[in-house]
Amino acid sequence: MSNYTAYKTGGSADILAKVENTDQLISLLKDLRSLNIPAYIFGNCTNILVTDKGIRGAVILTQKLNDIKAEDNIVTCQSGISMAKLAGFAYENSLTGAEAISGIPGSVGGAVYMNAGSYGTQMEDIVISSTYLDEDLNIHTLSLKEHEFGCRRSFYTDKPFIILEAKFSFNKGDKESIKKDMIEYARRRKSSQPLEYASCGSVFKRPLGHFAGKLIEDAGLKGYTVNGASVSTKHAGFIINTGNATSKDILTVMDTVKTVVYNKYGVDLEPEVRIIGEE
Structure with a gap:
């Protein structure tokens, strides 16, 4: 897994698969279950540390679940889209609200799962709904309130559900101003974070009352x-x-x-x- 994780460490998985659509994902999960093979669903592998002995079971990567579209100020994208691509897409459509999260290294699915945030913008500020697979491979949709967002957690935390898609609400903005803000956030990130080294970003959650x-x-x-x-x-x-x-x-x-x-x-x-x- 060292070729896939942000830390560039970790042993091998027994099986590694990449899916291109939801039907493939569901079909593969059914096959794995019939063989009693555990499955682990990963996006960009940025917020995980795989042990040196690796993973017994199948790792399914969702990076190819990357459809994205905009309707007015609403952006709908699949969970495998990177946060950088989401922010870039918003910029191209003159939508403001994603500038601060443009440097989050993970995928949309991972970001929603943990209520990721950066420079004052968190998923709870821009997500309006998400769609997921439950344990029985049925598809459900959550409203914003149902996400139960908290400090680096959500409804999905510690649940065996698979996020398929998320909808975001942005505001119309000036494209040049959006670009300027994205450049400034990138400058601040580069000056304060060790981006030249492999890491998962912040290792520990923010404790109450402290940094x-x-x-x-x-x-x-x-x-x-x-x-x-x-x-x-x-x-x-x-x-x-x-x-x-x-x-x-x-x-x-x-x-x-x-x-x-x-x-x-x-x-x-x-x-x-x-x-x-x-x-």
Whole structure:
């Protein structure tokens, strides 16, 4: 999985499949179930850490579920669309509201799943509905309220449902102003985040009343390194792969950070990254 994950780490999956439409996805899931093979559905693999032993079962990638269309100020897209492509599509249609989320590295499905956000804009601010597959492979649609959005969580969190599509509401805007804002957000991101290294972005959720990166920095952990895994010296909320890290190295850094921060400040940092695979 190291060829697919943002961390560039992780062992192999028993099966790797890419689906191009919902019918293919449902058919494949039925086949896997008939063979008692577990299935894991991933988008851009940006917010997951696959263990070094890999995944026993089938990984299904949804990146080719990438249809997108606009009707007035409403954009409808499949879950495999990247957030960058969604923001770019909004810009091309002179729609404002996606500028701040243009640098989120994940897919629409993953972003809705965890209520991803950036620079003050979260999915709960722009999503109006989403469509998903339940455990019985039936299709359902959620309204905005039914998403139960919270801090890096939603109705979908910890549920075995598969997001197929989402609808977003934007506002008409000036194309040049939208472009200017996107450029400024990209500049800010580049100046404050270690984009030159492989990472999953912010590793820990924001604890109530604190900032994870600030706690980690104040604990003196900037630059803390285990082999190729290191707490970024640019942004302490990021644990980066400097080139030869294993998933075990990253997990070791995470565990040390959690322990030190808890011992110093009594704050229990909760991982934002999903850890998946054989232990």
